[in-house]
Amino acid sequence: MHRAPRRHDVVVVGAGSAGYAAARTARDVGCDVALVDKGPLGGLCILRGCMPSKTLLASSDALQDAREARALGIGIENMTADMPFIAARKRELVREFAEYRIEGIHDFRLYLGAARFLSPTQLAVGDAAVLEAETFIIATGSVVHAGIVPGLADVGYVDSDAVLELEAIPKSVVVLGGGYTACELGQFLARMGARTTLLIRSGHCLTETDDDVGKALTEYFREERIDVITHATLVGAERRKGEKVVRYLHGGEECEVAAEEIFYALGRVPNTQGLDLEKAGVVCEAGGAITVDGHLRTSNPGIYAVGDVTAEYMLVHVAIYQGEVAARNACLDAGEDADYRIVAAHTVFTDPQYAAVGATEKELRRKRVAYVSGRYDFAEHGKAQCLGKTKGFVKMMAARESGQILGAAVLGPQASELIHEVIVAMRFDATVDQFMRIPHLHPTLAEIWTYPAEACAAQLGRKIPGDEQVEMATSVPL
Numbered sequence: 195m196h197r198a199p200r201r202h203d204v205v206v207v208g209a210g211s212a213g214y215a216a217a218r219t220a221r222d223v224g225c226d227v228a229l230v231d232k233g234p235l236g237g238l239c240i241l242r243g244c245m246p247s248k249t250l251l252a253s254s255d256a257l258q259d260a261r262e263a264r265a266l267g268i269g270i271e272n273m274t275a276d277m278p279f280i281a282a283r284k285r286e287l288v289r290e291f292a293e294y295r296i297e298g299i300h301d302f303r304l305y306l307g308a309a310r311f312l313s314p315t316q317l318a319v320g321d322a323a324v325l326e327a328e329t330f331i332i333a334t335g336s337v338v339h340a341g342i343v344p345g346l347a348d349v350g351y352v353d354s355d356a357v358l359e360l361e362a363i364p365k366s367v368v369v370l371g372g373g374y375t376a377c378e379l380g381q382f383l384a385r386m387g388a389r390t391t392l393l394i395r396s397g398h399c400l401t402e403t404d405d406d407v408g409k410a411l412t413e414y415f416r417e418e419r420i421d422v423i424t425h426a427t428l429v430g431a432e433r434r435k436g437e438k439v440v441r442y443l444h445g446g447e448e449c450e451v452a453a454e455e456i457f458y459a460l461g462r463v464p465n466t467q468g469l470d471l472e473k474a475g476v477v478c479e480a481g482g483a484i485t486v487d488g489h490l491r492t493s494n495p496g497i498y499a500v501g502d503v504t505a506e507y508m509l510v511h512v513a514i515y516q517g518e519v520a521a522r523n524a525c526l527d528a529g530e531d532a533d534y535r536i537v538a539a540h541t542v543f544t545d546p547q548y549a550a551v552g553a554t555e556k557e558l559r560r561k562r563v564a565y566v567s568g569r570y571d572f573a574e575h576g577k578a579q580c581l582g583k584t585k586g587f588v589k590m591m592a593a594r595e596s597g598q599i600l601g602a603a604v605l606g607p608q609a610s611e612l613i614h615e616v617i618v619a620m621r622f623d624a625t626v627d628q629f630m631r632i633p634h635l636h637p638t639l640a641e642i643w644t645y646p647a648e649a650c651a652a653q654l655g656r657k658i659p660g661d662e663q664v665e666m667a668t669s670v671p672l
């Protein structure tokens with residue numbers, strides 16, 4: 195390779211959600227930007243993440259709604275789940291989303307090929323080009339965590355990429371893991387007809403959540419006959435009589451579960467392989483994540499890292515936010531700190547859905563923050579009763595002194611939409627009494643938030659003068 199290096203102000207490596215956001219922001223403030231990607235173009239979210247998974251879940255949710263419709267007096271006979279149709283619909287939508295994104299990517303000076311650093315200021319793109327810049331933004335995403343269970347590679351399994359490509363549902367599946375991918379797609383497989391077992395190391399699904407949320411979701415899974423085995427330590431896998439067998443330790447005893455397929459859902463790891471980061475002076479943590487400071491700068495101050503490759507939350511909106519912050523810091527010397535207090539809000543598209551913003555109770559207790567909290571069950575809520583969607587609850591936490599909302603969580607219908615109200619409130623540092631002044635339409639699911647807010651306010655001894663609704667609501671049973 196003897197080509198003269200091509201100079202750009204900023205080179206962004208990876209054209210997924212984080213890289214695309216970084217490139218767009220850098221371009222919008224007047225920088226000459228190059229975008230590098232090894233392909234396929236489109237990014238994880240569109241090709242093998244959020245969009246294909248939520249398209250599949252829309253079908254299994256519709257199937258479940260039809261099953262539950264009898265409770266509303268609607269009988270549906272001869273229901274079918276047409277997996278080839280569902281898979282084709284997903285392919286078509288993904289193709290359309292990707293086409294749109296790729297059109298946007300082509301607006302940039304695009305270099306196709308695998309990137310690797312030659313020095314702190316030079317990057318090779320395959321054998322085709324060498325790029326030179328004072329500033330690089332690395333956004334190379336993540337890869338499926340390589341199988342760590344002895345025997346699993348020989349037995350064979352599907353990971354989250356392969357599950358999304360299934361054209362037929364296996365008769366039975368063992369899901370390894372209890373994170374959001376395991377829960378969302380495990381429930382999808384179960385509802386589509388697979389006898390499903392989740393093997394989870396901790397005491398409930400979604401380990402990071404508060405126990406009340408994780409335990410409730412685990413129970414809902416069990417109610418719909420998903421076998422959730424908690425406190426399971428994986429030992430190995432083998433093939434026996436045409437089935438795939440997973441062995442695990444449970445209560446000190448070795449147990450096993452057999453199924454037609456194994457779904458490996460133990461997470462993803464940052465993708466830094468082949469980038470030759472040491473030649474650029476970029477340091478990684480033990481797990482492979484690129485170490486960044488608050489400004490998203492790596493150990494080399496001219497190089498930033500954003501998105502899954504930093505292992506910070508691994509969510510699309512966080513990836514986009516990081517891309518924008520890093521680009522502003524790189525191009526405008528903005529000195530902006532990435533602030534995850536509200537940005538790290540997240541949701542899980544199980545049924546019932548889960549969503550949360552701000553601190554969990556676990557976190558508040560760990561940090562010894564003085565707080566009050568209120569909870570209200572959907573089973574007690576009028577609109578949820580009308581809809582026949584009564585699983586789950588909402589809760590809100592507020593600072594004991596100021597009444598400022600510190601966090602909130604929903605397990606329940608439309609949780610991914612409902613959480614936005616509290617995200618907005620927290621974005622403007624609202625207190626629970628200010629929150630109570632927000633009018634809520636009736637009857638809506640959203641008005642359920644008034645109850646935990648009122649419960650918090652009551653504990654703080656606050657009420658809004660002259661507001662009868664509040665007088666009334668503080669006496670709501672908690």
Ligand SMILES: Cc1cc2nc3c(=O)[nH]c(=O)nc-3n(C[C@H](O)[C@H](O)[C@H](O)COP(=O)(O)OP(=O)(O)OC[C@H]3O[C@@H](n4cnc5c(N)ncnc54)[C@H](O)[C@@H]3O)c2cc1C
Binds near residue numbers: 207208242336469
């Ligand atoms: C099944 C599943 C469901 C998900 N659902 C959700 C959800 O509902 N909500 C949510 O917020 N998040 C979800 N996520 C996570 C979300 O998809 C990721 O957090 C997000 O897409 C990461 O974006 P990124 O830009 O960091 O990485 P990516 O989108 O992976 O982009 C990385 C880019 O870098 C390129 N690249 C890699 N190496 C090189 C190299 N050496 N040279 C050049 N280019 C390179 C790749 O080709 C790719 O285009 C889901 C993930 C999965 C797997």
